[in-house]
Amino acid sequence: MSASLDTRFTAETPEGIALALRPAGVVARFYAFAIDGLIRLGVFIISSIALQSFGGLGAGFTLIAWFAIEWFYPVVFELTLAGATPGKRSMGLRVVMDSGLPITPAASLVRNLLRTADFLPMLYGFGFASMLMRGDFKRLGDLAAGTLVVYAKPVTLHGPMPDAPPQAPSRPLSPREQAAVIAWAARSSRITEARLAELAALAAPSVGLIADGKTATPRLLGIAQWLLGKR
Numbered sequence: 001m002s003a004s005l006d007t008r009f010t011a012e013t014p015e016g017i018a019l020a021l022r023p024a025g026v027v028a029r030f031y032a033f034a035i036d037g038l039i040r041l042g043v044f045i046i047s048s049i050a051l052q053s054f055g056g057l058g059a060g061f062t063l064i065a066w067f068a069i070e071w072f073y074p075v076v077f078e079l080t081l082a083g084a085t086p087g088k089r090s091m092g093l094r095v096v097m098d099s100g101l102p103i104t105p106a107a108s109l110v111r112n113l114l115r116t117a118d119f120l121p122m123l124y125g126f127g128f129a130s131m132l133m134r135g136d137f138k139r140l141g142d143l144a145a146g147t148l149v150v151y152a153k154p155v156t157l158h159g160p161m162p163d164a165p166p167q168a169p170s171r172p173l174s175p176r177e178q179a180a181v182i183a184w185a186a187r188s189s190r191i192t193e194a195r196l197a198e199l200a201a202l203a204a205p206s207v208g209l210i211a212d213g214k215t216a217t218p219r220l221l222g223i224a225q226w227l228l229g230k231r
Helices: 026-078 086-090 105-113 115-119 125-132 140-145 175-186 193-207 213-227
Strands: 009-012 018-021 093-097 147-151
Touching (some): 026 093, 026 105, 026 125, 086 093, 093 105, 105 115, 105 140, 105 147, 115 125, 115 140, 140 147, 175 213, 193 213
Antiparallel strands (some): 093 147
């Protein structure tokens, strides 16, 4: 398992496609926030220096610039194709909807405007507590907006399919049974042989096999190859 894998969150798109997402934990998000904070500070200092020459009018523009940088900096970057601020991108993170789809403008506005609530009582106390109490590490803004901060690199659920002589099942299998057999076979490289045999013994009766773990494993692998079109 990857060291950056905090947990796994499965989302289903409107088309019925299952997406496996990795919610980002507190540490990764803190580093991303710190990087973005330094960038915002640098932009604010540069803009303040540039506006000083306008006197009193420049002071007003400086306040406007501070407001825009503080509240719309994350929104602008989250609505790009990357779906992430420079800080999040440097940490390999992005913001998506709970469905795994790209974040919407309304959701981005809500999650960022509610940083005020996350900041309370001080230094993002509520946001930090919310993230620690949830397996998906959502802060209050994420809960209100229906968003999720995840690792941009996709989760690999399936490994390479093991070679096995194709075998036809003893009876026709439903689409759900076929999907289960193929998913089991594809995960075989990611689990131990003992666990693989245990799961095979449990699954064998449901697909019409009478076999123990040792004999069920190669037969199920053969059925998976047959279901994938190998004859």
